[in-house]
Amino acid sequence: MRIAVDAMGGDHAPAAPVEGALLAAREYGVSVVLVGQPEAVERELARHDITGLSVEIEPASQVIEMDESPALAVRAKPDSSMVVGMKLLKAGRADGFFSAGNTGGVLAAAIFHLGRIKGIKRPALSTIFPTMTGHCLLLDVGANAEVKPEFLVQFALMGHVYADRVLGRPAPRVGLVSNGEEESKGPPVVQEAHRLLKQAGEINFIGNVEGKDIPAGLADVVVTDGFTGNVIIKLAEGLGSLMKQLIREELTRDPLSMAGALLSKRAFNRLSRRTDYSVYGGAPLLGVNGVVIIGHGRSNPVAVKNGVRVAKTAVEQEVVPTIREGWRTMAQAVMAPAAG
């Protein structure tokens, strides 16, 4: 098993991805291919003991920065770490690819160089979202601002496969985001996707989920368009910051509360660990011809290590061929009347 890691991707590159890849190589016994500028990567490698680890460098002279326009950057920088990583996957020289870099860049590079899984109209970006009971997989979170009903059905299938195979949720509960539980809620595209999903026997479709149902943990897989999904993840991020600031302000407003906060420090530390993205490592870009895991831009070495683990599991569990086969079956059963 060989996992390629974008050594130049993320706010703490190349240090964090290199260290994380090495942690993964040691802990999971995978071979890691560090894709990036050789001098920069070698400088980082020199700071670690890599005895006994299977580590290679794949040179890539260019870097796609976090704030670059994705589509342009991918064309303008054919020797960037993202593009080179995708080419490794395509050529079968790596089994999976992890990047904590520019999300749009990873998406564009994957679509351009790996291509879509046969039958899948649009790849989807996913994320791991916290819930009362643990977490769920939310998709799409930004690849497709506009969708057709069929896209949403495909997102549901892909999320189903990933949750079942990688997140360890057999027969995952799949919900469709809407502004009410009833089938008649939402714009026509959501209503039609609801109708199609009800017919998809392979999927444990639980119906519509409202905004409050997502953190409540009603669904294992939450399906929506990339516009709404993007608003959801960014709002959650913003509300998290708001809560933190309000709590901090109130806890420091009187001496008794301040003392209390000091005593409760361990509880607050546990709390921030529970909502820490780095445990999950990353979330898949689903629908392309290869295992691509995207990490948070702020990924630390532990997050990268876990991202490599997630990639390894997705490869072992044959996520890509299962989606391909799953869609073949489903397209016949569900979409045939619409297509005919």
Add this chain to the structure above:
Amino acid sequence: MRIAVDAMGGDHAPAAPVEGALLAAREYGVSVVLVGQPEAVERELARHDITGLSVEIEPASQVIEMDESPALAVRAKPDSSMVVGMKLLKAGRADGFFSAGNTGGVLAAAIFHLGRIKGIKRPALSTIFPTMTGHCLLLDVGANAEVKPEFLVQFALMGHVYADRVLGRPAPRVGLVSNGEEESKGPPVVQEAHRLLKQAGEINFIGNVEGKDIPAGLADVVVTDGFTGNVIIKLAEGLGSLMKQLIREELTRDPLSMAGALLSKRAFNRLSRRTDYSVYGGAPLLGVNGVVIIGHGRSNPVAVKNGVRVAKTAVEQEVVPTIREGWRTMAQAVMAPAAG
């Protein structure tokens, strides 16, 4: 100034709306008209000293329940408190109407019996959303699952007028929800609304806002379609519950943290007051021919009192005629090329 109050609306009706209306009559010197079943309302009134207050009962024999289908209920119950309240407004026998009842019912009754402001295509439900710096007005939060660019422009205008006149924000910053700051982000309907809003000189349009920008307080008025708006408010509600549960779980996990939490009790009480909806009382249904304020279903007497205050301010500040006049001017300046 006469404000009608739906005495049968909300989880704590008729006790909470009756008590809240009396508090408002005393504090703000308004006349209140309690719309509802006379025996039920009189029973509540008997529990309070109403000496010196201007209080009337307007009989309405029917009640639209919280879980009823709005459009059907409004037709099937012509003598419901909501419908009777709207008719009072229409006849000029009340200047404003407050209800904490079934939101969809209020919306349907208002559209049916008050009608839309001339030129306004679709009324919008709004809500007061908490931010780092206080709060903002968010609309639409559920009246229109699907929108056209012109609807979003009208929501922006109506939000602008309300924030300026009632929330005390001169030249309020108006933002359009999208999945990125750039003008090119979002589905075509959002891109087109962005283009139109840039031309609307009357409005202080700050461009697109992302999910995280809303709680950050970047905008005073946040404009979106009713599908996205509904997901936003319900997600915020769900995340609030999630955070509360996680904090409670962690604070009770070890004795030191528990002791700390006890000491910090005052801080947590202040925190819940800061995020308490009842201070705002309610948010307007904008775009109909009358001042209609919708309160939270859980409204307590203080929330109802504040809802009446908000209705009074909206009447005094001439929100409805200002929207009518504002749209007349804007339609000529902004929409003319599209319409021509």
